[in-house]
Amino acid sequence: MKSLGELEIMLVGGKRLRGALGPLCGVTALSAIDWQRCMDAAPRHDFLLVEGRPDIERGWAAELDRLLAACGEAGVPRLLWVTAAPLRPYWLDRCASFERVFTIDRGQLGALGNAGAPMPTTLWPATAFSIEAQRPRDINVTWLGNWNPDWPPSWRRRLEAILRGAHDHGLHKAAAGENRSALLRRTKVVVAADEQSGSVTLAPPLAFDAIACGAAVITPHEFSNIHDFGVGAAQGESRRDLLPSVSDETETAAELGQLLTDDLMREEIVEHLQRIVANNHTYRHRLATLASAAGYRLVPDAVGSAPG
Amino acid sequence: MRSVQHLVETQFSVQMGKELTREWLAQRLKLLREITLPSIRAQSTEDFTWLLLCDQATDTEAMEQLREEEKALPNLRIELTSADRSPLAAARSIVRTDADVLITTRLDSDDAIADSYLEAIQDYADSFHDSPHERLLVNFPQGYRLDLGRDLLYEDWMPNSSFHSLFERPCRHSARTVKGPGQTHLRPFYTSTYRRLAVLGPKGAGAPHVRLHHHYPTHQDESMRAWLISVHGGNWFNRVDEETAPLPRERKPEGFSFASALEGEKRE
Numbered sequence: 375m376k377s378l379g380e381l382e383i384m385l386v387g388g389k390r391l392r393g394a395l396g397p398l399c400g401v402t403a404l405s406a407i408d409w410q411r412c413m414d415a416a417p418r419h420d421f422l423l424v425e426g427r428p429d430i431e432r433g434w435a436a437e438l439d440r441l442l443a444a445c446g447e448a449g450v451p452r453l454l455w456v457t458a459a460p461l462r463p464y465w466l467d468r469c470a471s472f473e474r475v476f477t478i479d480r481g482q483l484g485a486l487g488n489a490g491a492p493m494p495t496t497l498w499p500a501t502a503f504s505i506e507a508q509r510p511r512d513i514n515v516t517w518l519g520n521w522n523p524d525w526p527p528s529w530r531r532r533l534e535a536i537l538r539g540a541h542d543h544g545l546h547k548a549a550a551g552e553n554r555s556a557l558l559r560r561t562k563v564v565v566a567a568d569e570q571s572g573s574v575t576l577a578p579p580l581a582f583d584a585i586a587c588g589a590a591v592i593t594p595h596e597f598s599n600i601h602d603f604g605v606g607a608a609q610g611e612s613r614r615d616l617l618p619s620v621s622d623e624t625e626t627a628a629e630l631g632q633l634l635t636d637d638l639m640r641e642e643i644v645e646h647l648q649r650i651v652a653n654n655h656t657y658r659h660r661l662a663t664l665a666s667a668a669g670y671r672l673v674p675d676a677v678g679s680a681p682g
Numbered sequence: 683m684r685s686v687q688h689l690v691e692t693q694f695s696v697q698m699g700k701e702l703t704r705e706w707l708a709q710r711l712k713l714l715r716e717i718t719l720p721s722i723r724a725q726s727t728e729d730f731t732w733l734l735l736c737d738q739a740t741d742t743e744a745m746e747q748l749r750e751e752e753k754a755l756p757n758l759r760i761e762l763t764s765a766d767r768s769p770l771a772a773a774r775s776i777v778r779t780d781a782d783v784l785i786t787t788r789l790d791s792d793d794a795i796a797d798s799y800l801e802a803i804q805d806y807a808d809s810f811h812d813s814p815h816e817r818l819l820v821n822f823p824q825g826y827r828l829d830l831g832r833d834l835l836y837e838d839w840m841p842n843s844s845f846h847s848l849f850e851r852p853c854r855h856s857a858r859t860v861k862g863p864g865q866t867h868l869r870p871f872y873t874s875t876y877r878r879l880a881v882l883g884p885k886g887a888g889a890p891h892v893r894l895h896h897h898y899p900t901h902q903d904e905s906m907r908a909w910l911i912s913v914h915g916g917n918w919f920n921r922v923d924e925e926t927a928p929l930p931r932e933r934k935p936e937g938f939s940f941a942s943a944l945e946g947e948k949r950e
Contacts (some may be wrong), residue, residue, distance in 0.1 A: 376809050617941075649897070652894070653895060654895050659902070665905050669905065671802065672806075673810050673820075673901050675814070
């Protein structure tokens with residue numbers, strides 16, 4: 375096998391992941407009702423990918439255990455990718471049944487390891503959007519607007535403070551049903567707060583989508599340091615975080631003040647971030663990494679990502 | 683038949699603004715012999731050249747010992763550098779311009795690689811060759827840190843490790859490169875990166891390899907624990923995070939046969 379396109383995978387996952395991986399390789403999306411038929415119908419499956427989403431147990435319940443057992447007997451590698459927080463007991467109970475476990479939230483690694491997950495590892499989300507060229511933008515700051523009453527109080531306070539800091543800079547809250555990609559392409563700076571998960575240590579997919587769409591990003595999550603999104607200026611000047619994490623009103627106002635008053639600097643930052651995303655954070659990259667965990671050594675076989 | 687050349691590049695005594703004292707050289711030679719060299723000998727493939735770069739001003743005694751190692755290990759090739767012969771020129775001298783794929787893997791002279799690491803990297807040659815990439819970095823983020831002073835082993839994960847491999851196409855570049863045949867780009871990139879990017883503050887490593895992913899398409903392979911960084915008095919940056927717990931003492935690094943031999947020597 376020489377390219378990702380030749381892979382045949384089974385997927386238990388949500389719409390975003392199905393849509394992102396579908397153009398890249400052979401994907402059989404399984405349902406709890408007829409997974410056995412799908413599994414029997416194809417001559418070969420290179421691995422099973424299960425997305426650890428919060429609502430999946432409602433549909434799958436005991437069927438997932440049967441699927442995992444069947445894949446184990448057939449020698450099909452089983453990969454779990456947890457893509458939300460908090461970590462459900464459902465996944466902790468099952469994580470030891472997989473060959474490898476990944477998560478977009480590094481704060482979950484300890485719990486997964488203690489539950490028997492083999493080599494639990496951070497694997498960030500990615501973007502399926504094409505990298506957008508710079509264009510005139512008429513919205514200063516966008517927040518996608520979802521609010522979850524089940525979030526921890528500390529997270530709610532953090533996000534409230536950040537939104538207060540953004541308020542005087544022309545904060546636009548997305549309306550219900552507003553087209554996400556169109557909105558990101560009109561926005562100069564996105565407050566990349568995950569719409570579902572109130573976890574500081576989670577890497578939000580929105581950050582990568584926003585960058586692909588040409589927006590700068592500030593985020594209440596703390597994740598960018600582990601892959602170094604910083605650049606240092608010439609000696610004597612301070613390091614600049616390209617993807618700054620903010621935790622209060624003052625930090626938010628300061629970052630937005632810089633990003634919104636210096637268009638050239640903002641565009642340079644976005645250009646640099648887009649290069650990083652194109653080189654590292656598309657679903658081709660994620661598929662290639664997941665494939666490596668299943669024993670396949672295939673490069674992410676093109677620069678850039680599938681059209682979004 | 684596709685031809686692949688694989689260089690493992692180690693800078694042993696290339697001057698980086700410090701004096702090559704006998705004491706420093708003796709310590710580095712000890713680490714090379716105890717850690718790096720055994721892991722190279724244990725490799726599951728023989729299809730590579732281990733390029734050891736030494737400044738021509740390196741102490742004669744140290745060079746004699748290195749030349750002895752070179753005689754004993756067919757894969758090892760020592761090349762000298764100087765003010766008039768850069769590491770790039772030294773690497774260029776052994777690059778085959780007719781190779782379809784050139785792989786350059788970085789390895790520090792006090793670190794180790796898993797027995798199957800080089801073979802695992804070479805597994806990507808076909809996929810890279812058939813891809814549209816002109817260049818690609820392949821990194822294995824999973825590894826270990828070994829605190830030599832306290833004999834403690836830690837698991838580690840680095841998406842921008844110092845053990846990355848650069849894939850290139852020298853035969854494609856040789857006709858068009860103004861400066862000459864295609865060659866590894868690691869060294870000139872490091873040089874230009876040092877100039878352009880400041881060393882980070884106390885918490886940052888500052889090494890340019892942490893920023894390579896900014897500039898090159900990068901693939902992360904999660905198939906194995908691939909490397910071992912030794913932590914000792916001489917490497918200031920390679921400290922173990924105080925919050926990280928060591929592995930139980932009976933655990934050995936998996937896939938590193940030299941580590942068992944090291945343990946055996948200690949008992950003796």
